[in-house]
Amino acid sequence: MRQPANRALGAWLAIWAAMLLVLILIGGATRLTGSGLSITEWKPVSGVLPPLDAGAWESEFARYRAIPQYEQLNAGMSLGAFKRIYLWEYAHRFWARVVGLAYVVPFAVFLLKRMVPATLKPRLVLLLVLLIFQAALGWFMVMSGLSARVSVSQYRLAAHLSAALVIYSATVWIAADLLRPTTRMLDPALARWRRRALAVVAMTSITAVAGAFVAGLRAGHAYNTFPLMGGRLVPASYGRLSPWWRNIFENIPAVQFNHRVIATLTLLLIIIVWVRARGRPLPGQARWALTAVFAMGMVQFGLGIATLVLAVPVVLGVLHQGGAVLLLTAALLLLRSVWHVAPVTSDLSITRLWPTRPPGA
Ligand code: HEM
Numbered sequence: 409m410r411q412p413a414n415r416a417l418g419a420w421l422a423i424w425a426a427m428l429l430v431l432i433l434i435g436g437a438t439r440l441t442g443s444g445l446s447i448t449e450w451k452p453v454s455g456v457l458p459p460l461d462a463g464a465w466e467s468e469f470a471r472y473r474a475i476p477q478y479e480q481l482n483a484g485m486s487l488g489a490f491k492r493i494y495l496w497e498y499a500h501r502f503w504a505r506v507v508g509l510a511y512v513v514p515f516a517v518f519l520l521k522r523m524v525p526a527t528l529k530p531r532l533v534l535l536l537v538l539l540i541f542q543a544a545l546g547w548f549m550v551m552s553g554l555s556a557r558v559s560v561s562q563y564r565l566a567a568h569l570s571a572a573l574v575i576y577s578a579t580v581w582i583a584a585d586l587l588r589p590t591t592r593m594l595d596p597a598l599a600r601w602r603r604r605a606l607a608v609v610a611m612t613s614i615t616a617v618a619g620a621f622v623a624g625l626r627a628g629h630a631y632n633t634f635p636l637m638g639g640r641l642v643p644a645s646y647g648r649l650s651p652w653w654r655n656i657f658e659n660i661p662a663v664q665f666n667h668r669v670i671a672t673l674t675l676l677l678i679i680i681v682w683v684r685a686r687g688r689p690l691p692g693q694a695r696w697a698l699t700a701v702f703a704m705g706m707v708q709f710g711l712g713i714a715t716l717v718l719a720v721p722v723v724l725g726v727l728h729q730g731g732a733v734l735l736l737t738a739a740l741l742l743l744r745s746v747w748h749v750a751p752v753t754s755d756l757s758i759t760r761l762w763p764t765r766p767p768g769a
Contacts, residue, residue: 414525414589417518418586419587427510428576433730434496436623437722441492441493442493443492443497445477450547465487466487477558477559504546538574541571542572560624562620562625565620580741584741605681605694605746606743608677608739618670621656621663627667628725629719631664633717634713634716634717637668638661646661646665690746704738707731708734715728
């Protein structure tokens with residue numbers, strides 16, 4: 409397979425990852441502005457157009473006025489205010505459609521041009537399946553807030569964010585694979601760094617999922633002090649729910665405390681790995697990736713404290729969510745930089761990765 413094909417595929421996936429990041433941020437802004445339940449139906453195709461006249465707006469508004477969120481939180485809301493929340497949710501779904509097209513159309517073109525290596529096809533098909541699953545999961549999440557509750561279920565929100573991070577991470581990994589092919593051989597000298605990088609990726613991911621429960625429960629609007637919570641290190645009502653496991657996912661003080669603790673452990677791990685790397689023979693890519701992880705870890709932790717202490721202003725909430733994705737990106741690139749030995753020459757690695765097709769075959 410020609411190297412230019414890998415670069416084209418890699419560039420496409422890198423751009424697509426950036427589009428996914430924008431989708432995650434719009435999703436965060438949708439949640440933070442309380443807009444997520446403003447569109448009470450899911451019409452993947454016919455819903456592409458927003459209401460175009462007064463009558464259409466009135467019927468959308470009427471559907472929203474029928475759900476508990478309007479009755480209990482937004483009773484008396486003006487049409488203008490409804491349009492503002494509607495447009496956030498509409499923007500999220502619209503960009504989700506654009507992201508879907510930006511995957512399906514190029515993928516089809518690459519396939520038609522026989523530019524996709526056989527070893528890569530299953531991964532790209534799996535990404536497509538995950539994307540469709542994520543869209544359905546998004547609606548499944550919205551459905552949880554249309555009757556009985558005034559917001560979506562924190563479990564489903566966490567699942568939606570987690571799926572977004574899995575799709576994003578897989579895309580970053582495959583794009584890096586295509587843009588910087590490696591020899592697929594594990595360097596025994598880097599085994600310890602692989603374990604450390606893997607731990608950083610794992611801890612960052614666990615912190616992000618724990619954060620989604622904070623977001624889903626609006627737990628950031630309580631205990632707006634740091635490091636203490638209600639004057640104590642561990643909040644008094646940490647274990648008030650039973651059975652005990654419910655505290656981890658449903659009890660506001662426990663959910664926030666857990667996110668704080670896991671985030672602190674993640675930052676400590678990043679600092680230890682960074683200090684351990686001082687003066688050690690690490691591949692060049694690993695060195696800058698680790699610096700990025702260290703810098704992003706500090707920034708993200710600071711953003712988290714600011715978001716909490718200022719009771720989750722929309723902009724800080726979105727920055728904190730975006731910061732989590734950038735930290736995860738840097739951690740993934742760190743892991744990749746110590747995962748496989750860098751190629752002696754790019755041609756050699758390409759032939760190892762995918763059987764080359766003789767010209768004209
Ligand atoms: C590949 C497609 C999609 C991706 C990657 C994606 C990703 C996200 C992310 C990361 C969030 C923020 C969650 C958080 O802040 O904890 C979010 C929020 C949201 N998404 Fe999506 N989404 C997608 C498609 C959809 C679809 C199709 C719908 C609706 C049918 C949808 C509805 C929502 C809603 C309502 C919110 C705000 C939740 C709330 O009320 O708090 N998403 N999305």
